[in-house]
Amino acid sequence: MRVGLHALGIGDGARPEVIRAVAVAAEAHGFARLWCGEHVVLVDEPDSRYPYSADGRIAVPADADWLDPLLALGFAAAVTSRIELATGVLLLPEHNPVVVAKQAATLDVLSAGRFGLGVGVGWSAEEFAALGVPFAARGRRTDEYLAAIRILWADDPASFAGEFTRFDAIRVNPKPLRGARLPVLVGGNGDAALRRAAALADGWYGFNVPVADIPARVAVLADACARRGRALGDLTVAVAPSDATPEDLPGLAAAGVTELVVVAAPPAAPGEAATWVAELARRWIRPGG
Template identity: 40%
Template structure:
């Protein structure tokens, strides 16, 4: 059975709206747990350019702060970055924050990471955009060591750990699950070599692969081709258990859907080996959003659970 993840609505609404309050976090957290969603997702844009925002880019809160608020308002749902742009931050700072959140949430963190695509954001943060893929690989290695709870040594680009420890470490061992986002072949290889899972997304309905700088996956056939590449690379590097696969959305951007269509597609994706899929929920008001989330739980999640 496919598990369903839900992108949280806080980034899609005016920060002064009824969504972006502690009461909103509490109400939304309760609704998604009643509905049976597996994970709550937040994105990462610490300092996007005004040009990107004016062209349709969305607002964003700090992902780990936002997930901490959600953790306080929930008991079961997993807390997932979808995605955290890993090269933006020293990996040991990320490790410290993730370990704290994992411990205080009872071991509910999933770390979705990606290389990002906004040159202006990289520039503002003082990180070399052209080196983002090399930094991704390096930071993933550093992050895994730092989250071990053991003393570690690591020499990175402009930093070095020599006999350091991050204590207390996370509850989950050897570390919270690491999902590598992106459709490109390099991202797939990274998921196989350094991750626990792969996190692809559909690129239709206005998603620009030139802007997001990743490969196209527009339909199930192309997804199957990418999965075949992932399995082939597992054989190449000798990985016996392939990464888990959780797609960003079970619905393609702009696609009309019905509950039965989602149920059918969930079965198809499960047959392809996927374990989870995201589902965006609409709602003009907080009450409408929560009602729609719970309706999805009743019409899809509960139906699949009873199958």
């Protein structure tokens, strides 16, 4: 099973010297991919419920540094050469899809084809309001934006007419190195996200999922794939469990998980990053060895 690391972009992980140290060490110690998430806006007392914790509250303080994930991964790409990179996740309906298509293709080219676009629909009504984007219909908006982005990656010139975006005979270059085959992963733990992954994407990213719930979530994804004439094996199944131990890895692999994502906060001192990453690798990539 591949092992990814979700550690960059927030707090101490937003500092360039820490990003450099963690990225270099993660590549050296065999991590498959670096993940970086997004929030443009946080508020001190949100009314919106955070869906990835039991108490409905996000653990990141509202005043913490939180880097733009595409820019942060671009920095990580510049100091590495092999490790893959992914947004985990970019909140797609908050963005202009033409701009996202351009940014993703740019990062893919600069990283020599190492980038995967992980997207989600978002959960914070306050964030959408601050950006001037309707919170309602964000799922439909996400689906349409993904279709438009695929066309922008594939066609030159490209045209699209939808409910939320339209363009006619435009040229958006560069194209990703794999064109429209640049991997798209859908984040979210609910059935709608799993159906979206099966219908529109190349993989699923489940975040903070209890280990006991993962087989059932993967089974829903497999059923959604079958209804679309796809096999589960056609998709990347990446999961960041909330409570996993290395002893859970065989069972997760048997359930269909192809990438375990370790979520951890890096040390504040860049000089400690290599030892920190090495310990994570010993625990998760080479358990017992």
